[in-house]
Amino acid sequence: AQSVAQPEDQVNVAEGNPLTVKCTYSVSGNPYLFWYVQYPNRGLQFLLKYITGDNLVKGSYGFEAEFNKSQTSFHLKKPSALVSDSALYFCAVRVPMDSNYQLIWGAGTKLIIKP
Amino acid sequence: NAGVMQNPRHLVRRRGQEARLRCSPMKGHSHVYWYRQLPEEGLKFMVYLQKENIIDESGMPKERFSAEFPKEGPSILRIQQVVRGDSAAYFCASSNRGGDTEAFFGQGTRLTVV
Numbered sequence: 764a765q766s767v768a769q770p771e772d773q774v775n776v777a778e779g780n781p782l783t784v785k786c787t788y789s790v791s792g793n794p795y796l797f798w799y800v801q802y803p804n805r806g807l808q809f810l811l812k813y814i815t816g817d818n819l820v821k822g823s824y825g826f827e828a829e830f831n832k833s834q835t836s837f838h839l840k841k842p843s844a845l846v847s848d849s850a851l852y853f854c855a856v857r858v859p860m861d862s863n864y865q866l867i868w869g870a871g872t873k874l875i876i877k878p
Numbered sequence: 879n880a881g882v883m884q885n886p887r888h889l890v891r892r893r894g895q896e897a898r899l900r901c902s903p904m905k906g907h908s909h910v911y912w913y914r915q916l917p918e919e920g921l922k923f924m925v926y927l928q929k930e931n932i933i934d935e936s937g938m939p940k941e942r943f944s945a946e947f948p949k950e951g952p953s954i955l956r957i958q959q960v961v962r963g964d965s966a967a968y969f970c971a972s973s974n975r976g977g978d979t980e981a982f983f984g985q986g987t988r989l990t991v992v
Contacts, residue, residue: 807913
């Protein structure tokens, strides 16, 4: 079965330290990979995506993610965390389904940045 | 506890017709979010509603699009006088409160305008 896993329910990082939010996937074919963030009282916001090309993609708010095909991972990273990065982060994979496509979502990871 | 239910899963409309997309949130959830995904794009936030109130509609096009979440019944995303560019997948998510709680997503409605 196709799936997306975010193995950590919560990640705690001190402000100024690097952060990583993990995502692994199990899908057939070549997926499109996405990261989204949900800040308190807001809808989801798109952060970045990987479709093809350079394995390291850069997105909004200083975030980046590295696609690793052999490990089927797409971890979200930031070199120096800010308290304002505290939010809920979702990884998603888009895969073909019939003549359209389907989004498969991870369960989300709560990121807490402490001052 | 059923998840977020969206219907229809697929909707075909001719240009100029109206499209109504329904979203029944998870039981106990009073917060609903609508998103649109265009081909080759990520999700784009459209609107955030609580029961009978629109909280944030900053992502909603100013014309032809409207959303509601009545006291009883599902949330409705309405698109009037559809055009080909409205063809997309529309996703709904719900949560039991605002803030940092997890939002659960429906499977989406694929709208095709012919």
